[in-house]
Amino acid sequence: MKARILVIEDEMAINDLLCMNLEAAGYETVGYLDGNDASEGVAQGHEFQCALVDIMLPGKDGYTLLPELKKFGIPVIFLTAKADVTSKVKGLKDGAEDYIVKPFEMLEVMVRLEKVLDRYGTAPKQIQIDDVIIDTVSHIVTKNGEEIYLKPMEYNCLMVFVKNQNKALTRSQILQELWKEEFCGETRTVDAHVGRIRKKLSWQDKIKTIPRIGYRLEVDL
Template structure:
């Protein structure tokens, strides 16, 4: 998930970039409102500070919302009711007052993304069709017979085939942002899912990082 962070203060931005990366996010930092408006074109979610050097953050929020439906979370030390109300009225999806915990921020990001309908609820990869609306996964027209968690796991991995999806991101998106269950649950579901996939579709484990979905030739060794 690609997060654009619009924040002019390096002492605030750098810990957020590093911390959110540990939670499985890819973060791009923009230190001006002008740059942030441009970078937001390719974002999955925007984190927006209001105290920017070139454009007031509320104007940045308005400009982004006029051209995109991307989730916007305002993160600001300006906690007055008037600021919060104005930010939400201009199109922000959430308003978080500094200071805040990284854990809460990650949970709020994912919660806001979940509320947005996906642009395309059907994905296809290597002969597999994944229909999120129907919660159905088929291979060449035949149902794979996945459990709900297996389906969710396959759907997340299939969003970006070839990308290594960190374990933290998989747990947060499939189980819960504050999951405290067994660390083996993910591995067990990967094992059972692998058995239901065609031989050419492989879930590769990247030790200490996560998993990725790849397609292999039927004739490869």
């Protein structure tokens, strides 16, 4: 079962961007551009595993929506241009799970969303892309029902692509996500991981090389 993510953001371009990337990563999304509409919609159907919420909204603002969403057990990540410490402290003290300041990178949003879903036990247990199934609990990868052995770093690299389907990633972005800190080594290390993943999963045409940038995992939506 796919996790359902609520997106409440009044800028249509950002709302569309979030929903598009989330759906490409295997989530279901419901988007609202207005706080009042979101409040009414959630009251009627509140089966969501997380909500990405702007603070400055027409109608009810994010701070007002927070207790309503919490009442239904929906964890909230604020996505906002309000970068001052006072706003951050208020959001977190009021019960938001995380606070991301605009402009943001989708990779960061995906990682933080995953952490919240993990805490609440609602992260997807299996991810399927064509004939490949990834069990995120056991870290077992199968293709056409046959287990494919991936070394730990290869598996982690695969998951970076899976969580960022159809998005071009630089080698530096991939390495930063793999090492969780500034990587000082050779960025071409990524090429070796990608080469082995391509060979083992027969994904030579699925993980595309993007000249002068890096790589992109292409998945049909």
